[in-house]
Amino acid sequence: MNKLFRQQGGLCVLVAVLILTACAKDPVKTLEEDASLVVQVSGLEDFILEEDPIALTAKSASAAVTSNTTRGGGPALTRQHYKKDGVLHELYTSSDYDIDFEIKKSHPLSLVSKDRKIKTDGLSMSAGSALVARQPIGADVRYRLLMYRENETTPIVNVEGVGATFPAVAIASGFNYRWIAVSTNESGSSPTVTNNVVSAAQIANKDFLYASGTILTQFGENYLNIVFNRYSTRIQLTVDSRGMFGNIAGNSNVSFVIAQGGTLSETGDFNVRDSSFSNFQEVALSSNNMTSTNPALRVGTIYTVRPRAVVANSLRLRLNPLNLTLDDGATRTFADNTVGFGSAFSPVRGSSYDITARLIESGVQVTGSTLRWARSNLRFVSTAAAGFRYRFLPHPVNTPFDINLDMWNFATTTPTGTTFNNVDMCASVYPAGTWRLPTAAEYQALPNPSTLERYTPLLLGGVGLVANWERSASQPANSAYTGSDQLRLPFYGFRTTTNTRSQQPGLLAVLVNGQGHYYSVNYTGTSTNPTAIRPTFFRMNYSGLDLLGLLNLADGYSQEVVSNLSGTSFNQGRNVRCVRAIVNNS
Numbered sequence: 016m017n018k019l020f021r022q023q024g025g026l027c028v029l030v031a032v033l034i035l036t037a038c039a040k041d042p043v044k045t046l047e048e049d050a051s052l053v054v055q056v057s058g059l060e061d062f063i064l065e066e067d068p069i070a071l072t073a074k075s076a077s078a079a080v081t082s083n084t085t086r087g088g089g090p091a092l093t094r095q096h097y098k099k100d101g102v103l104h105e106l107y108t109s110s111d112y113d114i115d116f117e118i119k120k121s122h123p124l125s126l127v128s129k130d131r132k133i134k135t136d137g138l139s140m141s142a143g144s145a146l147v148a149r150q151p152i153g154a155d156v157r158y159r160l161l162m163y164r165e166n167e168t169t170p171i172v173n174v175e176g177v178g179a180t181f182p183a184v185a186i187a188s189g190f191n192y193r194w195i196a197v198s199t200n201e202s203g204s205s206p207t208v209t210n211n212v213v214s215a216a217q218i219a220n221k222d223f224l225y226a227s228g229t230i231l232t233q234f235g236e237n238y239l240n241i242v243f244n245r246y247s248t249r250i251q252l253t254v255d256s257r258g259m260f261g262n263i264a265g266n267s268n269v270s271f272v273i274a275q276g277g278t279l280s281e282t283g284d285f286n287v288r289d290s291s292f293s294n295f296q297e298v299a300l301s302s303n304n305m306t307s308t309n310p311a312l313r314v315g316t317i318y319t320v321r322p323r324a325v326v327a328n329s330l331r332l333r334l335n336p337l338n339l340t341l342d343d344g345a346t347r348t349f350a351d352n353t354v355g356f357g358s359a360f361s362p363v364r365g366s367s368y369d370i371t372a373r374l375i376e377s378g379v380q381v382t383g384s385t386l387r388w389a390r391s392n393l394r395f396v397s398t399a400a401a402g403f404r405y406r407f408l409p410h411p412v413n414t415p416f417d418i419n420l421d422m423w424n425f426a427t428t429t430p431t432g433t434t435f436n437n438v439d440m441c442a443s444v445y446p447a448g449t450w451r452l453p454t455a456a457e458y459q460a461l462p463n464p465s466t467l468e469r470y471t472p473l474l475l476g477g478v479g480l481v482a483n484w485e486r487s488a489s490q491p492a493n494s495a496y497t498g499s500d501q502l503r504l505p506f507y508g509f510r511t512t513t514n515t516r517s518q519q520p521g522l523l524a525v526l527v528n529g530q531g532h533y534y535s536v537n538y539t540g541t542s543t544n545p546t547a548i549r550p551t552f553f554r555m556n557y558s559g560l561d562l563l564g565l566l567n568l569a570d571g572y573s574q575e576v577v578s579n580l581s582g583t584s585f586n587q588g589r590n591v592r593c594v595r596a597i598v599n600n601s
Contacts, residue, residue, distance in 0.1 A: 050188035050232045052172075052239055054160060055180050058151045059200075059224055059243035094357050099448065105357055110493045111349050112259060113375040114332065115446060116356050122366040152243070154178045157205040158198035158224070160241075161287065165191040168211060168288065175205050188234045195287045196241050198224040211288045219282035219298045220318050223247040225290060246290070248322040249367040250279060254305065254313040254332065257445050258375035260406045261339030261347060262310035268335045269305055269313045271370075274355075277329040280319045292320050310340075322362035328355035332372050341409040342396070349495045373446050376407060378595045380487035381502050386457060387595040389450065390499040393440060394420050395430050405443040407593075411503040412481050415474040422510040422588030425534055425550040431514075435545035435585050439536060441593035451596035452536035458553040459576045464504075467557060467566040469527065478520045480506040480529055482555055482572075506531035506555060510588030520557075527566075528558035532589040539579045548585045551578040 093108045105116040152158075155177060162172035162184070172184055186192070197206050197213055200222040206213045224243035252271045256263050263269060273279055280299075283292035298319070305313035335351040354372075362368055378387025391408040394417075399406065408414045408421075423430045426437050441450040464482035472479040484502040486492070493500050508519035509532040520529025533553040540548035559571025566572075577583075 048185040048187055049234055050186050050237055051235070052162075052184040052186055052230075052232070052237050053180075054176065054184065054239045054241065056152050056158065056176070056196075056241045056243070057179070060245065096358075103358075107354055108377070110377055110491050111352060111495065112337075112377050114354055115258075115371075115373040115375055115449075116358075117369075117371045117373070118358075118360060119369045119371075120366055121369070122363070152179060152198075153200075153202065155202035156198060156200055157202060158196055158241075158243075159205040159208065160184075161195045161208060162186065163193040163195070165193065170195075170208075173208065177202075183236070186232055186237075188232045190232055192230050192232060194228055194230060194239060196224075196226045196243065197285075197287060198243060200224055208287055211286060213285040213287060215282040215284045215294055215296050218247070218285060218320065219296075220280050221247070222249065222318055223285070223320065225285075225287075227287075227290065245365050245367075246285070247318040247320050248362045248364050250317045250319070250362065251367070251369050252305070252315045252317065253369065253371045254334075255311065255371060255373045256337075256339060257311045257403055258373050258449065259339055259347075260376065260409070261341040263313055264338035264340050264346065267338045268333070269337065270333050271305075271315060272331050272333050272353075274329040274331065277326060278323060279325065279330070280317045281321045281323070283320050285320070295321050319362070320364070322364055324361040325356075325359060327357055327359045330356040330370070332356070337374075342406065343409045343414060345409055347495050375446065375449055377493075379496075379500065379502050380490045381461065381484045382487050383462065384460065384487065386453075388453075388502045389441075389593040389595075390496060390503075392421055392505070393423070393444070393591040393593055395423075396420070397429075402447075403445050405440060405445070407444070411499050412470055412479065412505050413473060413498060416472060416507060418510055418514070418516060418588065421590060422507065423534065423591050424588055425538065425548070425585040427585070430588065433586060435542065435548065437542045440591060442596070444593060449596060450593040452534060452591065453553075453594045455535040455537040455551045455553075455576050455578065457594065458533070458535055461553075461574070463572070463574065467572055469561065469563055469566060478522045478527055478529070478561075480520045480527065480531070480557055480566075482506075482531070482574075504531055504533065504555065504592060505590075506557070507590055508532065512584065512586055522561055525561050526559065527561040528556075530557075531555040533592050534589050535576070537578065538585075545585055549579050549581075549583045550585060550587075550589075551576065552583075552589055553577075 095106045095108070097104055097106060102117060102119060107114040107116070157175055157177050159175050160172065161170040163170050172186065174181070174184060197208065199206060199218060206217045223246045225246045226241050226243045230237065230239055254263070254269050278297045280297070281295050282298050283295040285292055305315040307314045331353055333353045334349065335353070337349040337352065339347045341347055356370070360368070376390065379390055380387055389407050391411040391414070394406055394408050396404050396406050419431050421430070423440060424432050426435055426439075428436050428438060428440070439452050441452050442448055444450045462484070465485045466483045468481050468483060470479040470481065471477070482504045486501040506520050506529045508516050508530055511517050518530035520527060531554070535551045535553060537551040538548050539551070553574070554577050555572070555574045557566070557572045559566065
């Protein structure tokens, strides 16, 4: 086309020598490429956090219901809805692990008004246009630019660009042009346009971007700034095992699936002239091979050009199987499991949805109680990433003990913290707010353990004692939690203010004696006077015969809740065992 322009231009100049008036009727500028177009891509419209919570389908937001979910050989899961930080969640509770489903919606900032006012009928209306927030396009992202003269349907420019800029485009001045840009936001290629249509196959499960506008060209340089809009809906599916204190092993099979008759992803032919889709086609769900650079996460992203309502229980998380590598290198294997997302939601084109399934270590119940106890003690791991340093040990007893990591000063942010922060350290276990410190009353209600066991502590040697409570009959046994499928509280004594251990188990001839101390959330005193604070704690005491294995509890064992004890202070170290804090708010 450009060659033709030059040939015709040369002919017009020749004719101009002979018949000057002929060129006046057909100006040279209509044929010559006497203007250039400098194109820059300044980015694409970003997504912002949701304005309004997504309504999850439930008759009562605080009611617990039994799901229709199936799982390998186990009972039906209990499903509950609750609200946290303004976001609605679905929590599934089982003996394997708990699953906290969260769904967030985000959308282009340009669709949100910068200011709002309330009309008399109570509906909101925009009081001003929002500024468009842009995120830069990747340096290697490819896109295609087409230029049409006004009222023409065949592009005179069809070029591919990479990154934020590309070489200037030669065009003629004095014309109104319609420009169109398309991209799939990837580096491999840009969509091709045939007869003004991008085929459905090219944008199937792709992040399809589109932009268009007009420009009146002038002689010399003309500047075109492109801001892309998303013309597909993004649904990002994430499985997060960080609440299990382990990484998803490579031999795990983790995926999201859609029930028969449902679909999450569709594609279609896209007409670049009128920005419409047609010839819709279903795309197979492509999150079966979910990947991530973080070993505790699996992420799959799905795009659709025609979002459809997702009915309750049609979106399902499949774990067949789930194998976790724990902090000490051990492997924990769970049976095959499929869990349905029990709520319905309706995606909107151009918006983004993040559906996260956080796996949380299940608690263990004691006979006669519904309270769920953590399976091991709380440890602080300073080398872990921020937000994940509060962790439960891989095993209640078969883990090397560390006085400065496993014994906590009371209500401090780190085990050896010197400042009274008046915090519940259990609340910082990921996901934050899932666990809490037990109350004094909950320790008081704890019956005597069924057995007391003597063992040899790893690395430390010597004598170890652990109290074992029978698991509630309502909670099935779980082979994945070998050695931790019941409440087990080891005896470690306590740490004094001079950083020495006191009352740890010891052997004297044929007698064993020692204590185990565990903080409750209660204390006497005021936070304004930390030096006078006396924490309330649970104390186990044994003094009796040394027997290998299980010990007779009839003699030598006692337990009590200790409060306002003279000589105690917040900067003495004791163990922490958390309990579940399931909040059911409407």
